[in-house]
Amino acid sequence: MNIRSTLLLTVVSAALLGIACGSADDQIKKNALAAQSSGPATPAPPDGMAVFRQYCLVCHGADGKLGLNGAKDLSASTLTLEERINIVTHGKKLMTPFDEMLSAEEIKAVAEYTLTLKQK
Ligand code: HEC
Known part of the structure; x- marks a missing residue:
């Protein structure tokens, strides 16, 4: 493996990690919001x-x-x-x-x- 492909690999895996962390973060935020608005974290029933x-x-x-x-x-x-x-x-x-x-x-x-x- 040459330096270039190693670099590319690093960038790609960093990006993937970033995406994974981002969505996990979002999920935590959503759960926190749901917990705030309606006690237990259940989605609001349709109106x-x-x-x-x-x-x-x-x-x-x-x-x-x-x-x-x-x-x-x-x-x-x-x-x-x-x-x-x-x-x-x-x-x-x-x-x-x-x-x-x-x-x-x-x-x-x-x-x-x-x-x-x-x-x-
Ligand atoms: C395009 C017009 C139209 C729309 C929009 C519509 N309906 Fe109806 N609905 C009718 C007609 C016509 C009947 C009568 C059917 C028959 O002859 O039995 C009916 C019948 C019903 C009945 C049965 C009543 C009975 O005692 O037989 C229910 C319950 C009902 N509709 C609920 C709804 C709900 C809830 C919605 C919205 C999600 C809705 N309708 C949207 C036209 C409509």
Whole structure:
């Protein structure tokens, strides 16, 4: 091995080390931040209301009663959480499936949110 390739090797391994340290540092910072904001370092659960406002309001309306494009009145819906999750995931008639737009956690959160629209 000549000096040049030894040098190159040193530079490359230094760079690799740098990357490894950097991401480890970032992870520690992220964990510290998470610990600060919510006690134990668990990721914040998705906000069902925010998801609803972004994706569902156009057809269902803020109170779930709008009924655009033949959307069902969510305040009158008697479906269970599982049935709601299923419809949101796979869609139904004019309602688009959300499995490619939302994570399973987001779908569950928004389905739970629709339960709160139910009229007593
Ligand atoms: C493009 C318009 C549209 C959007 C956007 C939409 N929906 Fe719907 N939704 C519908 C239609 C239409 C139906 C009725 C399907 C049928 O005929 O059974 C429906 C039905 C439902 C039902 C079943 C209600 C019942 O009692 O049968 C639930 C729950 C629901 N939507 C939740 C959601 C949620 C949560 C979102 C956002 C993630 C959403 N929808 C976004 C159009 C939409």
